[in-house]
Amino acid sequence: MSMLWRRGLTLVLAQAVLGGLGGWLSGWVGALVAVLLASWLWLLWDSWQAGRLWRWLQSGHLSAVPHLHGLWSQLSASARRWLRAKERSAQAAQQRVQGMLHALQASPNGLILLDEHGQIEWCNRMAEGHFGLQAERDLGQALGHLVRDPALLAYWQEGDFSEPLSMEGSQGARLSVQLHPYGAGRHLLLARDVSALEQAEAMRREFVANVSHEIRTPLTVLVGFVETLQTLELDEAQRQRYLELMGQQAQRMQHLVQDLLTLSRLEGSPLPGYHEAVGVTAILQQCEVEARALSRLLCKPGEQPHQLDFPAPDAPGMRAQLLGVQVELVSAFSNLITNALRYTPSGGLVQVRWLLQSDGSAQLQVRDTGPGIEPAHLARLTERFYRVDHSRSRETGGTGLGLAIVKHALQRHGARLQIESQLGQGSVFSVHFPARRIRLPETDALSGPQHTKL
Numbered sequence: 001m002s003m004l005w006r007r008g009l010t011l012v013l014a015q016a017v018l019g020g021l022g023g024w025l026s027g028w029v030g031a032l033v034a035v036l037l038a039s040w041l042w043l044l045w046d047s048w049q050a051g052r053l054w055r056w057l058q059s060g061h062l063s064a065v066p067h068l069h070g071l072w073s074q075l076s077a078s079a080r081r082w083l084r085a086k087e088r089s090a091q092a093a094q095q096r097v098q099g100m101l102h103a104l105q106a107s108p109n110g111l112i113l114l115d116e117h118g119q120i121e122w123c124n125r126m127a128e129g130h131f132g133l134q135a136e137r138d139l140g141q142a143l144g145h146l147v148r149d150p151a152l153l154a155y156w157q158e159g160d161f162s163e164p165l166s167m168e169g170s171q172g173a174r175l176s177v178q179l180h181p182y183g184a185g186r187h188l189l190l191a192r193d194v195s196a197l198e199q200a201e202a203m204r205r206e207f208v209a210n211v212s213h214e215i216r217t218p219l220t221v222l223v224g225f226v227e228t229l230q231t232l233e234l235d236e237a238q239r240q241r242y243l244e245l246m247g248q249q250a251q252r253m254q255h256l257v258q259d260l261l262t263l264s265r266l267e268g269s270p271l272p273g274y275h276e277a278v279g280v281t282a283i284l285q286q287c288e289v290e291a292r293a294l295s296r297l298l299c300k301p302g303e304q305p306h307q308l309d310f311p312a313p314d315a316p317g318m319r320a321q322l323l324g325v326q327v328e329l330v331s332a333f334s335n336l337i338t339n340a341l342r343y344t345p346s347g348g349l350v351q352v353r354w355l356l357q358s359d360g361s362a363q364l365q366v367r368d369t370g371p372g373i374e375p376a377h378l379a380r381l382t383e384r385f386y387r388v389d390h391s392r393s394r395e396t397g398g399t400g401l402g403l404a405i406v407k408h409a410l411q412r413h414g415a416r417l418q419i420e421s422q423l424g425q426g427s428v429f430s431v432h433f434p435a436r437r438i439r440l441p442e443t444d445a446l447s448g449p450q451h452t453k454l
């Protein structure tokens with residue numbers, strides 16, 4: 001039976017019962033009054049229930065459902081179900097919004113949502129840092145009032161947002177800012193910190209300028225000699241002398257190109273693995289042969305040669321192996337030893353030491369009794385083309401890239417270069433290798449869990 005029928009039936013039943021009772025007590029007048037009374041009572045009870053339902057709906061407290069009867073009970077149950085479903089979907093929507101805001105907070109870029117008047121509706125922490133904002137304090141404020149940058153103001157007023165704007169952020173960072181319209185007159189402001197990019201670009205420009213400068217000098221000299229040879233009548237001795245000088249300049253350019261290629265190979269190749277093992281003795285023996293040859297070249301006739309002190313092949317730790325790329329390790333060791341010779345006057349001492357530490361790490365030390373380096377230069381020595389002694393560097397065939405190559409090759413092996421020097425006393429270039437790059441034969445193994453055994 002439908003709810004409405006049941007409702008009608010209740011009313012009729014109430015009227016019939018009370019009407020019958022009234023008729024039995026006072027005849028038809030009593031019956032009429034009783035029917036009217038029953039109708040009024042029914043209406044009162046019904047209105048009271050409607051009122052309770054209404055108050056409950058107004059209160060918004062879903063859990064406190066009133067106890068109702070009949071149609072009102074069913075209405076309250078349906079209303080409750082409907083409100084519950086609405087509440088759940090509102091909660092889900094709220095969670096989605098929160099999730100999106102958290103994702104936007106995690107963005108490495110600064111994000112600001114602006115309304116149609118340019119007022120901040122929301123911003124993430126990165127944007128707070130970029131523009132010196134505080135979300136709690138600044139929401140609802142016009143961005144133009146808070147960030148008083150004429151370039152940003154002009155960008156906003158012009159309304160052409162097809163290209164990003166480059167401006168300085170509140171902490172001196174270089175920002176690339178772009179506005180993206182969305183919704184009705186609203187904008188998303190996207191700010192990227194491009195300081196590192198700009199710095200890299202500046203370094204690239206400086207590098208290209210340096211390379212051009214390094215090549216231009218020997219090239220100019222070479223062109224000059226070619227013109228001389230073409231235009232002047234020279235005897236054989238003069239011709240030979242000019243050709244020798246031209247050869248030196250060509251060699252200088254060749255060294256430069258070789259070092260540039262080495263650097264670019266170091267930058268472009270994958271990091272060294274641990275499968276290739278290079279014997280320390282083998283590297284140092286090769287370096288010693290090269291060092292003796294170089295010393296002979298550097299010392300003029302009559303001068304005392306350098307004193308070279310290399311560890312004997314049976315010295316402690318010399319049976320160790322280095323795990324990494326052979327050419328890179330040889331290049332790093334050889335550059336340090338070559339530098340020690342080139343900057344140490346003839347007769348001076350160049351001492352090479354290989355030291356195994358108790359924690360399994362190892363150290364290569366190249367000590368010289370050369371002129372030493374002023375402390376102010378030490379931190380910059382590994383920069384490309386940074387030279388302290390320009391003339392000595394050029395005279396001895398230096399390219400200014402040697403220590404940059406050393407640093408790069410060592411970094412790739414997890415090793416660290418340390419430079420100590422005292423003016424007039426000499427320098428010590430030390431390379432620290434971590435234990436994971438050292439492999440020892442069983443018998444040489446020092447205590448410590450980090451050794452890789454042969």
Ligand code: ADP
Binds near residue numbers: 339373388390399403
């Ligand atoms: P270069 O090819 O000019 O030697 P490097 O990058 O190898 O370039 O070295 C950078 C600079 O560091 C050198 O120009 C030189 O002034 C200084 N230097 C390097 N090694 C030594 C050393 N053992 N003693 C003194 N100065 C050194």
